[in-house]
Amino acid sequence: MTESNLCGAEAAIVRDALECRDPLPGTAGFAGQLDDSLVRDVLGRVPLFVDAGATTTDGTAGHDPAWAFEPAALDDPRLVPAGAVAPVDDPLAGQRSHWTLPSPDPEPDQDAAIDTLANAIRTAGDAVGGGRRDVAVAFSGGVDSALVAELLDAPLYVVGFPDSHDVEAARTAAEAMGRDLTVVELKPEDLERAAPEVARATGRTNAMDVQIALPLYLVGERVAADGFDALAVGQGADELFGGYEKVVRLDHRVDAETVRGAVREQIEGLSRQLPRDVLTIRSTGLEPVAPFLHDAVLEAALRLPDPLLADDDERKRGFRRVATRYLPAEVATRDKKAVQYGSLVARELDRLARQAGYKRRIDDHVTKYVESLLEDADARSD
Known part of the structure; x- marks a missing residue:
């Protein structure tokens, strides 16, 4: 493990938070690999994904990479829950909740x-x-x-x-x-x-x-x-x-x-x-x-x-x-x-969808329009 595998906070701070189960150790969020574990902060401020096909439930190694900070890097990305810790060698089946959001009493003054x-x-x-x-x-x-x-x-x-x-x-x-x-x-x-x-x-x-x-x-x-x-x-x-x-x-x-x-x-x-x-x-x-x-x-x-x-x-x-x-x-x-x-982005995207033939009577017409734009862009890049 190297500290560069952790995004958002120093490794020592996250180790202390792990040991003390401190959900708010004074950071702006963190995620990544720490020693033999994957971690993601209690609020989920840093994205962390595991590949559903990278390992099997019995821990048998699959293909690499097993995790990434962005979904496009993985074949079958699954978002790690906020506050979770998981073993690197079995990141999907081995996930467990480690940090939860505190419930302090309100300040009366x-x-x-x-x-x-x-x-x-x-x-x-x-x-x-x-x-x-x-x-x-x-x-x-x-x-x-x-x-x-x-x-x-x-x-x-x-x-x-x-x-x-x-x-x-x-x-x-x-x-x-x-x-x-x-x-x-x-x-x-x-x-x-x-x-x-x-x-x-x-x-x-x-x-x-x-x-x-x-x-x-x-x-x-x-x-x-x-x-x-x-x-x-x-x-x-x-x-x-x-x-x-x-x-x-x-x-x-x-x-x-x-x-x-x-x-x-x-x-x-x-x-x-x-x-x-x-x-x-x-x-x-x-x-x-x-x-x-x-x-x-x-x-x-x-x-x-x-x-x-x-x-x-x-x-x-x-x-x-x-x-x-x-x-x-x-x-x-x-x-x-x-x-x-x-910003009027929602209005204009809806208008573009309708102009492209995705009428409002079609279920989720804007989503279908976005999917068509992505397919066209992917086809042009191939």
């Missing part, structure tokens, strides 16, 4: 909880930024990416079609913050070109995942062309702090019966979403930087009292109170649309 969260966010910004000057921010004009921009003091890039909500929101937010903004304006042909790249990188062709990943890919492509080597994002804030309407409505989209329980559901669901985002950004040649997914922030978020989560009047209340220390009130309090809608 709201002011103390806000101070703790503010300190954690600053710690995370320092840790993931590390004084680097080659980071740019995927900026939508919402509070999440605006706070990342202030923490890292990095250039701002927004992506979207010319009449999109995100482009206008980013312009007004950047003006309020006194910051310059680079606008990456999209055309329909950008989606046609990029959709196969996203599908190939993530191993996913379903409409929702591709619609979410496309803006990340296209802004990352521009950021990389401009000479940066990392892309900072606000990922995790909605999940950690109660940013979704469904956690207040407690509708059919959640199983929980309380706002606190619904927020926890969203946090636990991050392990399914993050591989898509990380793999998309990496496919552009950039490394993702996500301050709000640092262990320090996660730990503080889990201790927020219920009144600082969400209700009918305000979502992400505690997070916004921290944001007001850095941002103009009009930016710290504004809501935004999901990126696939705010």
Whole structure:
């Protein structure tokens, strides 16, 4: 084993976390091979895949490689669950859960909880930024990416079609913050070109995942062309702090019966979403930087009292109170649309699918369109 087989954290830190079963050892996530085991952090921030055909259940060696950080490197990739440990010689059948998300009691003092969260966010910004000057921010004009921009003091890039909500929101937010903004304006042909790249990188062709990943890919492509080597994002804030309407409505989209329980559901669901985002950004040649997914922030978020989560009047209340220390009130309090809608990527991809003959009456017509684009791209490359 070499430490280069581990991504995201030093081997000594992960060894200590293994021994102590510490789910939050102060990292921004990790995965890979440590000695004779494969490991993946409790939140699943670093993707890790094993090949279902690489070994047999009795431990008999099969073909190599047995694991990889991206699905395209394996014949039959399976995502290792968040918090899992598995033997390298039998990574599929030998998986076991080693770390679980903590369930600490909420901090009863709201002011103390806000101070703790503010300190954690600053710690995370320092840790993931590390004084680097080659980071740019995927900026939508919402509070999440605006706070990342202030923490890292990095250039701002927004992506979207010319009449999109995100482009206008980013312009007004950047003006309020006194910051310059680079606008990456999209055309329909950008989606046609990029959709196969996203599908190939993530191993996913379903409409929702591709619609979410496309803006990340296209802004990352521009950021990389401009000479940066990392892309900072606000990922995790909605999940950690109660940013979704469904956690207040407690509708059919959640199983929980309380706002606190619904927020926890969203946090636990991050392990399914993050591989898509990380793999998309990496496919552009950039490394993702996500301050709000640092262990320090996660730990503080889990201790927020219920009144600082969400209700009918305000979502992400505690997070916004921290944001007001850095941002103009009009930016710290504004809501935004999901990126696939705010950028108009979802609308335009649907339109392209229909133009190509995949009508809405066809089940999952956008997914079928993306699959056709990938097949055509693969055929051209053969």
